[in-house]
Amino acid sequence: MTVVRYERRGPVAVVTMNRPEYRNAQNSAMTYALDEAFYRAAADDEVKVIVLAGEGRHFSAGHDIGTPGRDVHVSFERKAGLWWDHVGKEGAESRFARESEVYLGMCRRWREIPKPTIAMVQGACIAGGLMLAWVCDLIVASDDAFFADPVVRMGIPGVEYFAHPWVMPPRIAKEFLFTGDRMPARRAYEVGMVNRVVPRDDLETETFALAEKIAAMPRMGLALTKKAVNQAEDLQGMHTGMDSVFGLHHLAHAHNAETSADSLAGMDPKSMKAAADGS
Numbered sequence: 001m002t003v004v005r006y007e008r009r010g011p012v013a014v015v016t017m018n019r020p021e022y023r024n025a026q027n028s029a030m031t032y033a034l035d036e037a038f039y040r041a042a043a044d045d046e047v048k049v050i051v052l053a054g055e056g057r058h059f060s061a062g063h064d065i066g067t068p069g070r071d072v073h074v075s076f077e078r079k080a081g082l083w084w085d086h087v088g089k090e091g092a093e094s095r096f097a098r099e100s101e102v103y104l105g106m107c108r109r110w111r112e113i114p115k116p117t118i119a120m121v122q123g124a125c126i127a128g129g130l131m132l133a134w135v136c137d138l139i140v141a142s143d144d145a146f147f148a149d150p151v152v153r154m155g156i157p158g159v160e161y162f163a164h165p166w167v168m169p170p171r172i173a174k175e176f177l178f179t180g181d182r183m184p185a186r187r188a189y190e191v192g193m194v195n196r197v198v199p200r201d202d203l204e205t206e207t208f209a210l211a212e213k214i215a216a217m218p219r220m221g222l223a224l225t226k227k228a229v230n231q232a233e234d235l236q237g238m239h240t241g242m243d244s245v246f247g248l249h250h251l252a253h254a255h256n257a258e259t260s261a262d263s264l265a266g267m268d269p270k271s272m273k274a275a276a277d278g279s
């Protein structure tokens with residue numbers, strides 16, 4: 001089974017994460033398949049807008065930290081930067097090389113796709129799932145969608161693509177991270193993190209109506225407008241801010257590796273859920 005599906009509906013390319021049995025947990029196979037799909041959509045002159053979707057009940061439960069398809073120790077042909085392969089390296093070197101490529105690097109690359117992208121989010125959008133929604137230009141959420149970054153429970157200050165204080169007000173970002181609580185779609189709309197909240201049954205119709213509307217604009221105008229707003233975010237410190245937090249993120253991984261079972265503080269999906277339920 002392919003982990004990412006690609007299809008075209010008129011001027012709209014649809015890129016669908018397809019590991020519904022694992023709530024679309026992202027392994028590296030999925031990351032590279034997403035990259036290939038985005039590249040294809042960017043290169044296709046017929047495509048004006050890209051929709052990113054998740055098959056099944058949930059958009060994405062985050063990075064794969066515990067399915068049988070977890071492929072942390074597999075080499076892929078790298079795309080996002082010039083870091084060497086993490087495989088066969090030790091400690092922080094391996095983690096930094098890997099996460100520079102598959103997490104921060106890939107997300108930055110996708111944010112710069114020169115065509116408008118829309119995340120169509122239902123159900124869970126957790127941790128690494130946030131990164132995928134946040135790199136999209138617009139987010140349409142169904143009323144059952146929720147957002148959470150619970151990685152502070154692992155002693156880590158948020159996911160690798162640290163957009164939190166730019167996609168929501170800083171004080172809300174602190175609450176979101178300090179508690180690890182689920183932010184319902186309605187609240188995400190209130191704080192300006194998502195563009196629209198629609199009934200679950202209307203999610204696809206509403207998202208594609210929006211995509212079609214945008215697709216009527218000229219390609220170059222859309223590309224330049226996207227770049228203009230992205231540049232404004234970077235002038236507000238997003239790019240350099242993320243670089244500095246990436247260092248803190250890796251300090252946390254290293255601290256965990258030194259003081260506990262592994263760089264994730266010995267946590268897996270089961271213990272994360274148990275800890276959340278117990279609080």
Ligand code: ZN
Binds near residue numbers: 099160249253
């Ligand atoms: Zn990490």
